[in-house]
Amino acid sequence: MDCRRGARLAGSVSVADQAWALLLQIGFELVSARFAAAVAELDLAPAQARALHELDLERPVSMRELAERLRSDPSNITGLVDRLEARGLVERRPDPTDRRIKGLALTPAGAQLRERLFARLYSAPPAVTALPERDQRTLRDVLLRVVSKSTGTEDRSGLSKVQPHT
Template structure:
């Protein structure tokens, strides 16, 4: 099999890897949502706040990154604004464009959330640095555009 062709879906190794990735993703989502709730956020609010803590973004770009409709982003930003965690501001490059940005309280909340994600780091503790590097490199190859 060439490296560019998809693996045989009936291959037991492929099936096991798919199941393991699904199990890990489900656990991550469940525990991320619980960590977000501890900060009085939904999972979607926490994900958006994490994006905004890195940089202000236009609503359309947020929708693309989160793979959702712009109207959903508007509602999430509204709720983050109501909590004092985000704000809308004009884009200095184009004043017609509104950017969503984390407030100082929002950035601090995003940092506290990130620090509380022990469940995401715990499974990596049993891996050596070389194993973590290999895993990182494999994940980057898997998610990069082909």
Template sequence: MTQVITALRHRQGVAFAQLGLTPAAARALRELDPDHPLPARDLAGRLGCDRSNVTVLVDKLEQVGLVERRTDPADRRQKTLVVTERGRVERDRVTEVMSDSRLLSGLTDRELSTLRDLVRKMSDEDCSEPCGPE
């Protein structure tokens, strides 16, 4: 399992670097909804990290023109994160990278089914109910 995760992270890291992003910045961009601006504290919650870490990530995304900080019209004391037009394009590319299944392309349908069943069994074994969505 560790080898699969390592291979996946490596492929994604290379692809993100080609986009000019770190894996963390790519994940932050992916978590932002282009149609619904989000306060940085909410992004921190989605990423499961400290707000100070999000500040650094947003600074990077803002520097390359993918995100803008704007005053929230409903609460002028608060800033929201808005995905720019260029950010929308890059976000779509990040989504493609994150859903790239080339790592699994050598497996038959039967092997993919077996792998899915094994991963489900491993991840749900210690849960009284399914740990994640079906």
């Protein structure tokens, strides 16, 4: 079975390759479409949505840290933050230990919009909710194991802290 549209592989395709191809299909097609719909509905540019996604509710994040999280050049972050600040979604706060550093904090409006974004991105689509609960648990548990074994990837969803049901 070749899970990749139009792709031709030499030899047999392993189950692991099939599973990975399906995850890529979900990532590229379903997640991309869901993200595009969410940012359009919330009147956000994709970069603004990504920034809101990466900001912490618990503590301000430096511009440099936000740039690292977004895998962006720090010089590109200033304009992005300016636009978020103009919309009243973030505010710059002085760092208590270094006055040269400004931390970025979500405003109440920014936190509310972030929650609306998360609700649209993280609520399960019908393809998942239509599965029997046992299959949903199995899917979650397998994906948690994949995430926990991934190297160099931080799970920022908080789901890795969820204990799978046995």
